[in-house]
Amino acid sequence: MATHTTTAVSHYHVQKKRRAQFLEDWRRYRQTVVHGTDVPLLPTARGLRTGVFAGADGDRPTRSMDALVHELDQGVTSTLHRHSWDAMLFAVAGRGWTEIDGQRIDWGPGDSLHVPAWAWHRSGNENGVTARYLSFSSQPMLETMGMAILEDAGHTPVAELPGRPGYSPGVDGDDPYARRLRRLARDQDARRSGRLHTSWDDLELVNTPRGTRTTFLLDRAIGYQASGITMAMFEIAPGRGQSMHRHPGEAWLYVVEGKGHSYLGPEPEGGETYPWQKGDIIVVDHFLWHQHINDDPEHTAKVVRIHMFDSLLETMRVLCDPLVLFEEPPEHIRDAQAGDPSTVDWPAMTRPTWP
Ligand SMILES: [Fe+2]
Numbered sequence: 001m002a003t004h005t006t007t008a009v010s011h012y013h014v015q016k017k018r019r020a021q022f023l024e025d026w027r028r029y030r031q032t033v034v035h036g037t038d039v040p041l042l043p044t045a046r047g048l049r050t051g052v053f054a055g056a057d058g059d060r061p062t063r064s065m066d067a068l069v070h071e072l073d074q075g076v077t078s079t080l081h082r083h084s085w086d087a088m089l090f091a092v093a094g095r096g097w098t099e100i101d102g103q104r105i106d107w108g109p110g111d112s113l114h115v116p117a118w119a120w121h122r123s124g125n126e127n128g129v130t131a132r133y134l135s136f137s138s139q140p141m142l143e144t145m146g147m148a149i150l151e152d153a154g155h156t157p158v159a160e161l162p163g164r165p166g167y168s169p170g171v172d173g174d175d176p177y178a179r180r181l182r183r184l185a186r187d188q189d190a191r192r193s194g195r196l197h198t199s200w201d202d203l204e205l206v207n208t209p210r211g212t213r214t215t216f217l218l219d220r221a222i223g224y225q226a227s228g229i230t231m232a233m234f235e236i237a238p239g240r241g242q243s244m245h246r247h248p249g250e251a252w253l254y255v256v257e258g259k260g261h262s263y264l265g266p267e268p269e270g271g272e273t274y275p276w277q278k279g280d281i282i283v284v285d286h287f288l289w290h291q292h293i294n295d296d297p298e299h300t301a302k303v304v305r306i307h308m309f310d311s312l313l314e315t316m317r318v319l320c321d322p323l324v325l326f327e328e329p330p331e332h333i334r335d336a337q338a339g340d341p342s343t344v345d346w347p348a349m350t351r352p353t354w355p
């Protein structure tokens with residue numbers, strides 16, 4: 001075996017070339033709107049039909065989260081599986097159930113669920129109509145660290161399967177090892193007791209200065225313990241838009257209801273516009289200025305926003321300080337762009353329908 005390596009080029013040049021190539025590859029994966037109608041769904045060994053909006057198992061690899069869509073026919077119970085990453089589900093059609101470590105949760109369109117890391121889970125449908133839901137997970141992030149593990153247990157009863165990985169309880173003492181044991185045990189205690197389900201019927205949307213009304217679906221603010229993925233929903237009034245802003249990170253918007261367009265550009269003016277409609281995912285991950293506008297003069301548009309804030313984007317904020325990672329126009333411009341949402345006669349909340 002060779003123990004000595006000689007290269008003609010310097011470490012500096014190798015690294016520079018590698019970094020440029022890396023970014024070049026990733027720029028090719030970018031897509032601003034992924035139309036739901038362009039996502040093929042294929043039958044899987046789990047018993048579901050699954051399609052990829054964004055992720056390595058489709059045509060567009062991602063770095064932090066992935067976005068998939070699943071269909072569950074009446075009479076089907078999926079296999080049980082678990083993984084080292086966590087996932088957030090958003091139901092868009094039909095009624096079904098999901099069992100998380102043996103706890104059954106019934107859901108309908110508009111409900112959202114958190115599937116914690118290492119929890120055995122499966123879904124079923126006994127309701128006559130095919131159910132459809134989206135999943136957003138931290139799988140790519142874990143894969144970058146070599147920690148993405150998936151285990152399928154088929155239809156083995158959950159009682160016969162091993163529980164989540166064990167951990168040692170905290171011990172007394174002020175040495176670094178005792179501190180670490182205590183700190184990590186506390187963290188796991190908290191992470192294993194988070195909330196699992198938000199029902200559509202409990203949502204209350206609140207007006208924001210950005211011209212929309214919004215609510216959290218799954219977020220630490222309402223008791224969830226996730227890897228950092230958060231899910232919120234906002235509603236844009238007929239003919240209005242959300243005020244322009246920019247940020248990095250894979251922020252995605254799933255269009256639950258309505259149709260409109262988004263402006264994206266390196267400057268607040270002179271960029272491109274992209275049309276979207278119900279069932280599409282809008283991708284805003286290039287630190288471009290962007291604004292989402294509802295083109296329907298009569299109906300509101302509802303959009304579910306997903307990003308990995310509490311872990312990845314918070315870490316980026318620390319590492320990149322003093323770079324600004326969330327930028328809005330000055331308040332008077334923001335408010336003029338957005339319009340006052342309190343002047344809107346918001347409609348009653350009805351559950352999403354499909355198609
Ligand atoms: Fe899963």
Ligand SMILES: [Fe+2]
Nearest residue numbers: 245247251284
């Ligand atoms: Fe945004």
